[in-house]
Amino acid sequence: MTEAAIETPGGVRVDIAVCTFRRPELAETLRSLAAISVPNGAAIRIIVADNDVEPSAAGLVDALRTEVPFEIDYVHCPASNISIARNACLDNATGDYLAFVDDDETVSRDWLAHLLETALATGAEAVLGPVRAGYDLDAPSWMRRGDFHSTRPVWVGGEIVTGYTCNVLLDRKRPSLAGRRFNLALGRTGGEDTEFFTHMHNDGGGIAYAPDALVYEIVPEKRARFEWLARRRFRSGQTHGRLLVQTAAASGKTAEIVRAAAKSGYCLTASLLFVASPVVRSRYALRAIMHAGVVSGLFGVRELEQYGASEVAAP
Incomplete structure (x- = not known):
């Protein structure tokens, strides 16, 4: 665990949320979080929200506690509805900020530092970072050349009007986020994050972008189609x-x-x-x-x- 160069207000607390559903890749996600640079004055806590019917990720999380230098709060929140898991993270968050990453991603060392730096510089309610896709050589060449799986925000009229949860930092203190939750009706279809951020933006919440807050995702074979x-x-x-x-x-x-x-x-x-x-x-x-x-x-x-x-x- 190292310290990043940027300064943060004394005692700032950041929760990092990882929603999971039967993914062994969660282990690499947690290991990457263990290696992040911690901004000066920041306290880090990880929330793992297990969305399986049975608490299938509990053993994996317990096995990794000694490798991760931060507190890990394991929450079992069944079942098979991503909005339930995301809301469990919101309900269990206690920090000034809450970051979301996916359970099949790994974060870059300075990922959190760049998100916090942008949040402090812009005052935005949400800060998005990019997700860079990685392809196996078995993936179609056109897919690898076109980079169809990476995630970046879309600007409309010079501003970002919605967002995603695969790489984001939320300022929990802001009014546009107070009591806001993900729509349970969209928890199996997807789109719950788009709706969440669209409504947040419509209620006056700003969305900024930290292009250097990199997260990586390996595209599995079933998605490389x-x-x-x-x-x-x-x-x-x-x-x-x-x-x-x-x-x-x-x-x-x-x-x-x-x-x-x-x-x-x-x-x-x-x-x-x-x-x-x-x-x-x-x-x-x-x-x-x-x-x-x-x-x-x-x-x-x-x-x-x-x-x-x-x-x-x-x-």
């Missing part, structure tokens, strides 16, 4: 469409449907035109699928399930 990306993009579109419905009047909803359908058609046409370029073709095809998901969400079609037992069962 166009079909997995397509399901992911379609569900993401469904979430966006559902959020649009919440703010659009009846006439506005019709206009959004027409707009999303037109974008889907345009991207589909472009993917056919670039059939000889696998990276460009795939990028346009996935955007076409995402906009088709928006249409689906605007029509109120139930979102695809991605998490919990359905993810484990996926081929």
